[in-house]
Amino acid sequence: MSKDTLPTYAIVELLIRLADFNASIGAYKDHIPHEFGVMVKTTNGHINFSRQLILQQFNNPALIDEPQLKEVALLFKAA
Numbered sequence: 001m002s003k004d005t006l007p008t009y010a011i012v013e014l015l016i017r018l019a020d021f022n023a024s025i026g027a028y029k030d031h032i033p034h035e036f037g038v039m040v041k042t043t044n045g046h047i048n049f050s051r052q053l054i055l056q057q058f059n060n061p062a063l064i065d066e067p068q069l070k071e072v073a074l075l076f077k078a079a
Contacts, residue, residue: 006033006051010058011040014049014072017057017064021073045078 012028019025026044037050053072056064 006031006038006054007058010054011038011049013061014054014057015040015042015047017061017069018047018073018076021070022076024078025073025076042076045076047072047076 008028008031011031015025015028024044025047026042029041029043031038031040033051037048038054040047040049049072053064
């Protein structure tokens with residue numbers, strides 16, 4: 001899946017949801033798909049998402065529960 005086919009607003013929505021668990025993540029700047037997922041650059045660093053998580057946010061965000069969001073928030077790396 002190329003950068004152009006990923007729903008960018010789903011990535012932005014994920015970042016907003018993750019801010020509840022890690023306020024230092026910051027705002028969306030860019031994303032780069034790679035072999036194992038998607039690296040999302042933010043104003044404060046970067047975080048890696050699986051393509052599956054982004055598509056789940058796009059198709060049915062209610063299926064992403066709080067424990068899963070907390071786990072993903074821990075992946076954030078500050079710049």
